[in-house]
Amino acid sequence: MTHTDDIDILRRRLEREKSARAQAEVILEKKALELYHANEQLQHLNEHLEQQVRDKLAELRESEQRYRQLIESVQDIIYKISPDGFFTFVSLSVEKLLGYSEKEFVGKHFTDIVAPGYRKMLIEFYQTMIDGRKDSTYNEFPVLAENGRIVWIGQTVRLIEVDGHVAELVAVARDVSDRRKAEVELQTTQIRLSSLITSLQSGILVQDENQRIILVNQLFCDMFGLSRSTQQLIKQDYSEAFAEFKSRIEHSEEFVQKALQMINDQVAVVGEVVRMTNGHILELDYIPICLDGRHMGQLWKYTDVTEKYIAREQIRISEEKYRGIMNNMELGLLEVDNDQTILRAYDRFCRMVGYSEEELTGANAKELLLPADFKPVLDQQQVERQQGNAGSYELQLIKKDGSRIWVLVSGVPIADQSGTIIGSIGIHYDLTERKQLEGELARAKQIADDARHAEKQFLANMSHEIRTPLNAIIGMSHLLFDTQPSRQQREYIEILKTSADFLHSLISDLLDMTKIEAGRIEIQARPFDLAGLLRSTQKVFEMKLQNRPITIDVMLDARITGTFVGDEVMLNQILMNLVSNAEKFTEEGYIEIKARIRKEEDSVHWIEFTVADTGIGIPEEKLDLVFQKFKQVNSFGHKHKGTGLGLAITKELVEIQGGTISVKSRAGEGSTFTFMLPFAKADSTSELVTKTDNSLPVGNELKVCHVLIVEDNLMNQKYITSLLTKWKIPFTLALDGKKAVEVAKNERFDIILMDIQMPIMNGYEATVAIRSTQNPNQHIPIIALTASAMLDHKNIALEAGMNDFLTKPFEPSQLMAMLQRYAPTPMADNENVVDEKHLIELYGNNPAYIADMIDTFVTEIVPEVLSLPAVCQRKDWTELARLAHKLKPTFSMVGLPLLEEKMQQLDKMVKEGTESSLLEIYCNDIATETSNMLPILKEEIQKFSQM
Template identity: 60%
Template sequence: MDELELTKRRLNRERAARLQAEAILEDKARQLYHANEALQRLNEHLEDEIQLKLTELDQSELRYRQLIDSVDDVIYKISPGGVFTYASPATEKLLGYAPESIVGRHFTHIAEPGCWQELAQFYQQMMRTRTQSTYHEFAAIGRDNRRVWIGQTVRLIEEGAEVVELVGVARDITARREAELALQTTEIRFSTLLSNLHAGVLVEDEQGRVILANQQYCDIFGLKVSPDQLRGQSHYESLLSAHSILADADAFRARLTDLLQQRGLTEGEEIYLRDGRILERDYAPILLAGKHMGHLWTYRDVTEKFHARELIRRSEEKYRGIMNNMDLGLIEVDINDIIVRVYDRFCAMVGYTESELIGVNINQALLPPEFQAVVDQQYRNRQNGVASSYELQLVCKDGSRVWVLVSGVPIYNELGEQVGSMGIHYDLTERKQLEHELALARQVAEDARLAEKQFLANMSHEIRTPLNAIIGMSHLLLDTQPSPQQHEYIDALKTSAGFLHSLISDLLDMTKIEAGRIDVSPRPFDLVALLQSTQKVFEMKLTGRPITIDVLLDTRIRGTVVGDDLMLNQILLNLVGNAEKFTEEGNIQITARVRKEDERDYLIDFTVSDTGIGIPAEKLDSVFQKFRQVNPQGHKHRGTGLGLAITKELVELQGGTISVRSQPGFGSQFTFTLSFAKTNELIQPTIAVSPATAPINLPLCRLLIAEDNGMNQKYIISLLTKWMVPYKLATDGVEVIDMARQQPYDLILMDIQMPIMDGYEATSVIRSTPGPNQFTPIVALSASAMNDHRERATRAGMDGFLAKPFEPAQLLAVLQRYAPGGTPNLSATTLAVQAADPSTTAQQGTLDYRQLDALYGTDDAYASEMFATFLSDIVPEISRLPELCQAKQLTELAQLAHKLRPTLPMVGLSSFERKLELIEQSVHDEEPVWQIEEHCNSVVLELDRMIPLVREELQKRLPIST
């Protein structure tokens, strides 16, 4: 029983425990069910909350984007490598670029090339120092090539320890930069003006604080501070330290206070210092729109001026008695020109007594009306404290006039006020009479000079006119196949005519030199070529004679020099011609040796030596004198004795010297020294005109010839007939005008002196009358070589001047210059000029390493960045040029060419900059599209050949990996 009971109890306990457990499980299940329902409700609530938050986030992002779009500032992002990853819409408004057009491009796409390096350093510095935010300004180039100044605030965006991007806010600060530049320019000008004033200047505000002063102000008052240190200080207090130098400090302070209270413009106040100096003070209140804004003080040291004035006053008192006894007329007048004192000598000069002059107006009593303006001007000078001397006439009591030299000075009272003036009169009547006589003599001499000049002009014309025919006919005779004896006669005729021509030219040259009518006209020329040309000329002249001519040049003489090549050529021709004249056989030598050289100039010794007959020692001093010949009777050659005299004058006109050494029987040596400036300017080659060939490019040239001399007519007509040039002939001025009205001509050859109407008048009529030849070139034919005749021909409307006698080559040169199509071998000339001018051709096949060195030096990192940017960004842009041209988008083409031009020298392609400029100019000049396309294709083709060099240079400058 007991065990059964125990078992039953145990089973009851287990059943109770199971029931309890089931109840607990049921309760847990119920709790779990309720928890699950609560969790489900919570999830639904969370989903609603999340959806609400997402909606709010979308709205916030929308508002953020709307905010960015509405802001005028540009917001952008760039990678650490400088490539744009984002740009706000304001980019298009600021620079003209759509945001998507610059995303993926380097910042150098919009930055001005001159700012690339600085901008790259700015970004690199931010990333290197981890500066979170900083400000920088740079210049950008808009899509329309405008220059826009940008102010940007940049922040770093980091992830961990790495910078992932940079965010910037940029705005247009162009107006501020331009205003700052204008303000800076104004401040510099004002500061420079203030610093260079010979007066102390101080400006204070309405509170009495110094806002501006210059160094002269500090120096005058002995202030131990700089003008900048005075700023902000009290003006009154700043002068306390200077009171010790004032003669009366109390009076100075009182007057200073009085001026500040009255605020009235004050000028010329004198201030005395203890050291004897005297200052002059000006005061002016500063008003703006009626409002008091401050004060302007100006101080000048007038010690010397004051002492000079006092010296004059004291000297007047000291020498008043002395002047009474001198041959000078002294008179004093008050401020109204009333005579208050007169001295005896003046009374005797004009014939009045002292009582007759005292109290009368000096101008009304003694001054002729025509001199009133002179006196009025002198009065104004005296009012300004200026003493002066002048000449005028005075009317004497008997009606005669006397010339006087007047020295007038102002008279001051003890207060420094002008109360009158004193005049010292010196009788010039005799001197004026002498001047009149000298003027008459000068007029006689001038008339004689003009007569001489007219005589020379007439002589020149009268001799040159038949001489032209003689020389011309001798040339024509040589073309008629003369016999040997006739040839000898013609040579004698040419020699005599040449001597006569040389005689006239020498006389006229010396006349012009003595009259000062020859000026030095420096210009660039090839010195070596000039010397070699002189050698060639005389080699031809010496053909058949046992004489050689050599040129020895200093190797330091190279390139182009600046000087008067025509004058140098005449000097050499005179000296070599003189040597050739007196040398039967042997050698003539031209030597050019550099005596001194610096960066800018040559000083060159020229020597012409010969192996001729030489000059006796006693005659050396006279070889350069006019009309002097060393051996006028003992030598077969004739001359005027002017050649060496003219040579000496021409050398000295250029600031040079000339000397001679000689020994009879061993030759002579003439040495002259001239200075020439160095220059890099190139000389364009000229095409020589050969007189032996007919001008094949002038068969259709129509000439009108005005010539009244029969022999000259035959000479010119023979040449034109020989050259197959059509012509018409007029024998006077009226006839040439009539013929010029009937039909057009290509060139008019106008003789100056003709019957009925001369060439000047005929030219003026043609030029002033509408007709077929109003603008036809007119060349003067004149036997006068005077400069006045050349100038008068130009004033009359002539285009050129051909002096008689002239040779066939000279006439041919005139025809080739003025006639249509007359310039021979133009294309060859152009090519020669281009070949000599490095600016017209580009160096092909290489980069401009001089430009690269100047840009980058040893900064390979910066250089490689620029080269990489060029290859990635610029090269594709250049490739677009032909496409834009084919699409006829010429405006965009010109803008792109203009934009790309500055980038090419950055990679050593300097020659391409000119090519792009040519494209831009071609568009501007509205050239045919096909021609512009040729330019574009040429640029792209040549660039393709240069790209490997650019890539090679990039590889050289890339940093070596470690």
């Protein structure tokens, strides 16, 4: 190809490219034009849209302004609440009605303004509305205004849902306080009126204009024997009720006609007599009810006047009777002047005294007929007659044959026309037979009193005869527990001991009541710790109730502190009786003991005690029986063992001390016993009565104590000797009082246990003989052992020279306590103090560490020590062994060597299998002493902390 060809090709290519560019430019110009037109159209659309938006916004602003003006013009509160209960909007009227500003209100939770007591209800209301998708609801409730006043509002609430979910709640509320107040006042008036009518001592029935019953009280139903209740009769046609009791009215058809006539006349009728077939007589009052001249119904009032009618008839009959008597001269009439000269003697009086009228007329009644010892009575009556007064009196008259008769005289003064008293007339009624009957009754009463005295003596003797073998039964049951019985044998022994204890309780109740009725109970007033006594009662029953769902609490008046003077033993028995009674009838819940000072009179404090429980309660109609002897109130089929004397004894013990007792209870709602007693407040210098230490010696602590046992009953001999043998206490046995006196002359003893009732020589005589003669035992303690707990027996024992009194049946711990009290050897009476020297040797010169160790002991160890009695009570010997082994070294670590020794002894006793009663006593002793050391330990903590 030539060069020219190349140039042609290149030229044609250039021309094609130029043509293509020209076409492209045409296309671009066309596209640019289209784009320009599109842009013009878009700009036009934007301007149009912006104008629409401006118009809409203006319209919305205008609508919102109208909406807000509308809301603000409404007196009701309009608000919105979110689903979780917070206010999101509120109208300005909230400030006028409730005092809150809009800013204060929005953001609050609705429960913040609802009155307490209605918040839960309103929460449930809203929740129910949301859950049930209720479109609109209405309710009323009280709210708290900003100044704290209560405002009742009524609100209508609507749900606002978006996409199937509750978006908010919109409510309109208004103040309905005035209406609520008016409704309450109206309801109160209606209740008062209804209560007044229904509580009247008359049968009331009210009908409307259609003869339907709108009000009836229970007394109406009772009068006419209606089987339906008052509520069932409301709105019933009166004719239905009348058909039921029609047969109870005499001449019922005549009664119907009278009733219809009353309704037609519409005039009040009072005192219409209605006779019943059962003999009762009613008075009917009919009262029409009219309003603005329109008949609205009627009220029927029936009053039972049977007793009044009968009384009126009795008066009438009595008048006729005495008129007949007077007419027949059955009463002796005697007329005298002011000097007692007889003016006239009626025939009946003449027969009464055996004189004729001629013999009596002109004679002086005072000198002829009156014994000397009754003349002052007549003189006094004569003074009354001169003053114009009538009178009745009794005296004797001397008959003509010299015998005497008793007469009841009704004397009336006689006045002349000018009103001057000129004499008197006496109506005489022969009382001789009645006086003879009174004498016979007095003699019968004396015989009955003698019989009651014999009964009391019989009870005292029988209690003695029963207590003697009972002492051996209870004692031997204690000893049997120490013979390692099998499980079945232990169960039998438990039953035996429980039955014996119950029999002992019955006998004790009978004896207590016998002593009270015989007036042989005395008040022993001495200083004691009242608060401590109540706490002790609580502890006793806490251990007894530990396996039952019952709590026992004590609430004390803050003023009950220090020492009071009174009979501590008697108060303890009252509290134990009442709390035992509460525990007996309470399955679960609580028993509460309260004490508070009700009033103060000089040095006397009147203290009110209350024992309340959540037990089965007492029916109201049986409350009067609870303090009666031998009465048991059984509720809901409950029957408990006992004599029925416990509460009767309690009442007597309270009243003996000058107090009062009462009970309030309702069946199924528990009982509350309240008693009030006077106690003197002891001076600050007064000391508490020293009590027997509960901690008892064991092992060889009493081995030097030689005991003389004087007992004629074989079972009791075995019981007492077995105990002393087990305790390793040497003893000598004498079978009667004479042998005891002989033994006492030749051998010295430390204590003599002396039975009272024995053959040959009784305990009183033996004691007098030992005290009155020269012998080694002339001044040693002698303890009376007797089955009698009568106060006079105790006084005789003390007068005979005995030192103390142990009543059968007694438990091992009681005998040990008595031996401990009178044993000559010291009973570990060293005072517990913290051995600070030992602590410093143990921990060096580090007071903070010592304080920390004592504090740890108080907070961690002491609670375990105090639990020892409860562990013994439930007989958990494995746990007791563990605690004893664990706790014994801890006392040394805080400087308590004496308690450490006791803990070591307890550990040893548990390992040796010591009997349970002694273990329990020893645990109580350790717990008590540890509790007493707590204030000292806390002082040590404070002292070492400050060093």
